Amino acid sequence: MFARLRPLLFALDPERAHGLTIAALAAGLGPRGGPDDPLLATTVAGLALPNPLGLAAGFDKDARVMRATLAMGFGFVEIGTVTPRPQAGNPRPRVFRLVADAAVINRLGFNNGGVAAAMARLRAHRPAGMVGVNIGANRDSVDRVADYVGCARAAAPLADYLTVNVSSPNTPGLRGLQDPGELAALIAAVRAAAGATPVFVKVAPDLDPGAIDGIARVALDGAIAGLIVSNTTLARPGVTSAEAGGLSGAPLFAPSTAVLGAFARATGGALPLIGVGGVASGEQAYAKLRAGASAVQLYTGLVYHGPALVGRIKGDLAALLRRDGFASVAAAVGTGA
Numbered sequence: 001m002f003a004r005l006r007p008l009l010f011a012l013d014p015e016r017a018h019g020l021t022i023a024a025l026a027a028g029l030g031p032r033g034g035p036d037d038p039l040l041a042t043t044v045a046g047l048a049l050p051n052p053l054g055l056a057a058g059f060d061k062d063a064r065v066m067r068a069t070l071a072m073g074f075g076f077v078e079i080g081t082v083t084p085r086p087q088a089g090n091p092r093p094r095v096f097r098l099v100a101d102a103a104v105i106n107r108l109g110f111n112n113g114g115v116a117a118a119m120a121r122l123r124a125h126r127p128a129g130m131v132g133v134n135i136g137a138n139r140d141s142v143d144r145v146a147d148y149v150g151c152a153r154a155a156a157p158l159a160d161y162l163t164v165n166v167s168s169p170n171t172p173g174l175r176g177l178q179d180p181g182e183l184a185a186l187i188a189a190v191r192a193a194a195g196a197t198p199v200f201v202k203v204a205p206d207l208d209p210g211a212i213d214g215i216a217r218v219a220l221d222g223a224i225a226g227l228i229v230s231n232t233t234l235a236r237p238g239v240t241s242a243e244a245g246g247l248s249g250a251p252l253f254a255p256s257t258a259v260l261g262a263f264a265r266a267t268g269g270a271l272p273l274i275g276v277g278g279v280a281s282g283e284q285a286y287a288k289l290r291a292g293a294s295a296v297q298l299y300t301g302l303v304y305h306g307p308a309l310v311g312r313i314k315g316d317l318a319a320l321l322r323r324d325g326f327a328s329v330a331a332a333v334g335t336g337a
């Protein structure tokens, strides 16, 4: 089905193709995955997942297709990024396919309908699976910490977990919140607003060893639920494109997995990590687990391979775990470090 649709979708502007995809999924036209192999069931930061493969933030920014993406077979889905007030984002065009590289560059800039609208949808259409809410700050915010706190207050009662996104490259200055002093204050404020809801922090792949150590220390001291590694990169590894924005997809796999491994070493396995970046196969999901991830997310792989990718990754991952004698996902975590 996707093989026939792909040329049609790829003939359209990427953002328009995405809009049509969301509309089709919201209309109930999405495929349904089969039951999960029991070997894939796992628990991350107290969250019981039927499988460790999640949908990364940005696909369903406004909480329109949670049911459809969970039905596709994802073990958890992350909506957002949402900001306190709705905002339009950057001028179009702002999403670009790099087809030869199986990559995407985006500079959307947190286009979203605001946290209240997304939470109204989540309240009205709460699906049975695991839903995380990724939160951010408005571009013109005068108090970014207050923006995160406001989103956390609104989302915590409805979300299975929150993700503090301090790593989008498309909101000027946002990544500065990864500096240890700022991050510690932000984590303390969000955790106070989130109550018992687990709080993850999503980081950039563009971090030097000193920055990784600083973030790891603050994450451990702040007793967050875990780190999501990583967002898109400002680097252009092996890619030639004049477009500004964050790069995702195949070229991000190696650098994001290296940074994931560095975080696993820096945290000594004491903090759950979720590995994201360039995953489009069971082998790559397995490599993220072996580098230290307790679960994995993807987005760009769906653009190039369609929804059947979800079942393929899960089937191949289960086969790899069995081949290597692992009795569970958790048993494989960090074994390749």
Ligand SMILES: Cc1cc2nc3c(=O)[nH]c(=O)nc-3n(C[C@H](O)[C@H](O)[C@H](O)COP(=O)(O)O)c2cc1C
Residues within 6 Å of the ligand: 056, 057, 058, 059, 061, 080, 081, 095, 104, 106, 108, 110, 134, 165, 168, 202, 230, 231, 232, 247, 248, 249, 250, 252, 276, 277, 278, 279, 297, 298, 299, 300, 301
């Ligand atoms: C079009 C697009 C929009 C995205 N929007 C967000 C977002 O709103 N918040 C966020 O934390 N990450 C966002 N991301 C980053 C993804 O969640 C993910 O971290 C990154 O794309 C790497 O994974 P991938 O290579 O599997 O796509 C976006 C990615 C893409 C391609």
